[in-house]
Amino acid sequence: MPELVITVARFGFLILLWIFVFTVVGVIRRDLFAGARSGRLVAAPRGVGAPAGPPAKPAKVKRGRAAHQLVVTAGQLAGTRITLGEAQITIGRAEDSTLVITDDYASARHARLVPRDGQWYVEDLGSTNGTYLDRAKVTGPTPVPLGVPIRIGRTSLELRP
Amino acid sequence: MTVAAVPAASPASTGEQSGVRLARSRRNAELSLLLLAIVLVAAYSATVEANVLDTVTSDFWIPAATLGLVFVGLHLVIRWLAPFADPALLPAVALLNGIGVGFLRRYDLAQAAPEEREHLAVFAGTGGRQLAWTLGAVVLAAGLLAIMRDHRSLSRYAYTLGLAGIVLVMIPAVLPARFSEINNAKLWIRIGGFSIQPGEFAKLALLAFFAYYLVRKREVLSLASRRLLGIDFPRGRDLGPVLVVWLISLLVLVFEKDLGTSLLYFGMFVVTLYIATERVSWLLIGLILFFGGAYLAYLLGSTVGGPFANFYLRAEIWLDPFGDPYNKGYQLVQGLLTLGSGGLFGAGPGGGQPTLLPEVQTDFIFAGIGEEIGLFGLSALLVVYLLIVERGLRAALAVRDSFGKLLAGGLAFTLGLQVFVIVGGISKLIPLTGQTTPFLSAGGSSLMANWLLIGVLLRVSDGARRPVTGGGPVPRPSGGPPEQLHGAPTEVIRP
Numbered sequence: 001m002p003e004l005v006i007t008v009a010r011f012g013f014l015i016l017l018w019i020f021v022f023t024v025v026g027v028i029r030r031d032l033f034a035g036a037r038s039g040r041l042v043a044a045p046r047g048v049g050a051p052a053g054p055p056a057k058p059a060k061v062k063r064g065r066a067a068h069q070l071v072v073t074a075g076q077l078a079g080t081r082i083t084l085g086e087a088q089i090t091i092g093r094a095e096d097s098t099l100v101i102t103d104d105y106a107s108a109r110h111a112r113l114v115p116r117d118g119q120w121y122v123e124d125l126g127s128t129n130g131t132y133l134d135r136a137k138v139t140g141p142t143p144v145p146l147g148v149p150i151r152i153g154r155t156s157l158e159l160r161p
Numbered sequence: 162m163t164v165a166a167v168p169a170a171s172p173a174s175t176g177e178q179s180g181v182r183l184a185r186s187r188r189n190a191e192l193s194l195l196l197l198a199i200v201l202v203a204a205y206s207a208t209v210e211a212n213v214l215d216t217v218t219s220d221f222w223i224p225a226a227t228l229g230l231v232f233v234g235l236h237l238v239i240r241w242l243a244p245f246a247d248p249a250l251l252p253a254v255a256l257l258n259g260i261g262v263g264f265l266r267r268y269d270l271a272q273a274a275p276e277e278r279e280h281l282a283v284f285a286g287t288g289g290r291q292l293a294w295t296l297g298a299v300v301l302a303a304g305l306l307a308i309m310r311d312h313r314s315l316s317r318y319a320y321t322l323g324l325a326g327i328v329l330v331m332i333p334a335v336l337p338a339r340f341s342e343i344n345n346a347k348l349w350i351r352i353g354g355f356s357i358q359p360g361e362f363a364k365l366a367l368l369a370f371f372a373y374y375l376v377r378k379r380e381v382l383s384l385a386s387r388r389l390l391g392i393d394f395p396r397g398r399d400l401g402p403v404l405v406v407w408l409i410s411l412l413v414l415v416f417e418k419d420l421g422t423s424l425l426y427f428g429m430f431v432v433t434l435y436i437a438t439e440r441v442s443w444l445l446i447g448l449i450l451f452f453g454g455a456y457l458a459y460l461l462g463s464t465v466g467g468p469f470a471n472f473y474l475r476a477e478i479w480l481d482p483f484g485d486p487y488n489k490g491y492q493l494v495q496g497l498l499t500l501g502s503g504g505l506f507g508a509g510p511g512g513g514q515p516t517l518l519p520e521v522q523t524d525f526i527f528a529g530i531g532e533e534i535g536l537f538g539l540s541a542l543l544v545v546y547l548l549i550v551e552r553g554l555r556a557a558l559a560v561r562d563s564f565g566k567l568l569a570g571g572l573a574f575t576l577g578l579q580v581f582v583i584v585g586g587i588s589k590l591i592p593l594t595g596q597t598t599p600f601l602s603a604g605g606s607s608l609m610a611n612w613l614l615i616g617v618l619l620r621v622s623d624g625a626r627r628p629v630t631g632g633g634p635v636p637r638p639s640g641g642p643p644e645q646l647h648g649a650p651t652e653v654i655r656p
Contacts, residue, residue, distance in 0.1 A: 001211045009208040010509030014534060016201050017541040020256060023197060024249050024548055027190045031248070102563065104380055 067159035075155030089113040105129045105153030120144045187248035194252035199229035202259030209267045212511030223283045231299050238303040243623035247552045253545050261601035265291045271516050294605040302616035312621045316373045316564045323370030329363035334416040347417045361610035372567035375437035382438045406430045418471040421582045421594030428578045433571040479592035492519050496528040496587045507535030522603040528587045550577040556622035569621040
């Protein structure tokens with residue numbers, strides 16, 4: 001075999017090897033972007049109804065924008081979203097909760113979200129560590145504005161339009 | 162758009178339809194990558210023959226084509242049984258396996274007498290055997306995909322698997338040396354002319370058990386803790402299982418004379434623990450325990466000797482391989498010289514001298530291949546390993562249940578750790594221990610166990626990427642362990 005052919009084969013193989021590697025990376029990359037396109041969560045507006053003002057302010061209902069989704073923004077289930085319907089949403093570690101959270105600080109039946117006349121109310125179900133709407137502890141049924149975090153242990157939930 | 166996650170009572174049809182339409186199974190990408198890998202293997206064989214025989218025989222393509230047939234078969238099985246599995250896994254593994262078979266055939270050629278080389282039967286020798294093992298291993302992986310339709314069903318047999326794993330680890334240690342010892346390591350079960358390495362399978366069984374155990378205990382392990390120096394340390398009583406596994410891995414080290422396997426088991430456990438609890442302190446504790454144990458074994462080996470002597474010897478060779486280059490350090494020194502003579506681009510496939518390197522078909526295959534494809538090619542192979550591990554970890558991130566997360570994360574990490582242990586060993590980064598290089602080394606046990614591992618990863622990634630359909634994603638197996646492991650009743654959608 002001529003030396004030239006062997007040299008070409010030798011380097012050709014190495015180049016082909018790297019072409020393979022980069023093709024695999026390309027396939028993986030396309031996969032990632034396919035995932036990102038459907039991930040509306042990534043582009044979610046930050047600080048909608050940011051908790052700066054007095055406690056009364058976030059409690060004001062924004063008319064004309066109904067909540068359609070419940071999004072988990074922090075904690076183990078971050079990124080999870082649930083489409084809201086007419087039914088109430090129960091949150092807790094119990095298996096029959098609508099949203100089962102495996103948070104260390106959550107109770108079995110921790111809290112629930114109840115719709116009333118187009119407005120969602122959060123209600124603590126006697127949990128050990130409490131439910132917080134933004135910074136305020138939830139004691140009774142409290143209306144939940146869009147974009148204000150409901151905190152349960154390390155988990156944070158938000159209503160989104 | 163996102164797929165609607167409807168409350169359980171609502172009809173599921175709309176969510177299901179859009180889900181199926183949206184999700185891309187990427188099976189065609191997998192097939193084309195697979196074909197590229199097979200072309201690469203064929204190119205490797207052709208270059209080998211051009212270098213060794215000075216001509217390319219008319220049947221150089223037969224091993225590559227056989228492998229191709231086997232892998233495309235598995236691809237079809239995946240299309241049928243796990244349509245949403247990760248598309249990069251199979252081609253990457255197929256490439257490594259193919260290069261392994263190609264190199265082993267090249268080793269056969271080098272061992273044959275020069276005048277016989279041209280007529281060396283295609284399916285003979287180590288290469289042919291490896292080809293047969295590949296077939297067996299791929300059939301095993303396909304069988305796993307067929308039997309295990311949902312990775313969560315594995316958690317039902319967790320305790321059985323855990324027990325089986327420990328028994329498998331222990332068998333070589335308690336068997337008399339003539340049934341279990343090869344090359345001074347008691348890792349084998351030898352029956353007649355046949356030998357299997359049960360530890361390779363044990364790691365899969367143990368990992369399934371670890372994952373299950375930790376899912377159940379994660380809260381205790383991560384909640385109860387004391388804070389020290391800004392790191393949360395677990396309570397003393399929660400350390401129990403870790404210490405038990407540590408002891409088992411030390412026993413493996415001492416009685417089976419195998420540092421690599423013990424490092425593998427221990428690392429596997431510590432990392433699954435870390436994934437389960439997200440506590441850095443476990444990694445610290447693990448590292449301290451392992452290095453402490455290894456150093457203790459080293460000290461005991463230098464003073465007491467006995468079962469620790471082997472480990473002491475390995476460490477001494479590692480510290481100064483050139484102190485005794487013709488005897489004790491021979492293998493390591495030859496490996497280093499082989500890698501060195503490969504240089505940046507290598508001597509070309511078939512251009513090296515693998516026969517000079519002892520155990521080149523198993524432990525030192527990476528050095529043997531390195532001599533011929535150089536650093537440039539070796540780093541490509543390492544990147545392929547990295548991609549396999551990355552895809553495994555990605556599947557772990559994406560899968561919805563904790564058991565699957567731990568299982569896939571642990572398996573992917575174990576594969577990476579094994580590559581690190583052996584490649585680190587032959588390049589003198591850590592003391593050399595007899596580990597197989599996954600998918601490359603000759604040997605049926607290793608090949609089968611690693612293909613099974615890939616089977617599990619494929620299954621988990623299929624579960625992770627499968628679009629969640631409306632009413633109840635997975636039929637819940639009845640009568641199993643806690644429901645928590647068997648699919649939450651909430652239909653949640655990940656972006």
